[in-house]
Amino acid sequence: MISFLRELWAYLRGRKKYWLIPAFVIMALLGALIVLSQGSAVAPFIYTIF
DSSP: HHHHHHHHHHHHHHOOOGGGGGHHHHHHHHHHHHHHHSSTTTHHHHHHHH
């Protein structure tokens, strides 16, 4: 996983595509929210947000 992040950072830095960083961060946070909400007591509250 570390090598993937290192390659991604090298790509973003080399191509000067720094504007993609917020998109990746938001996708990672939403993915983590979905994974953590599966089977938890918080799930009904998260589903009402969307």
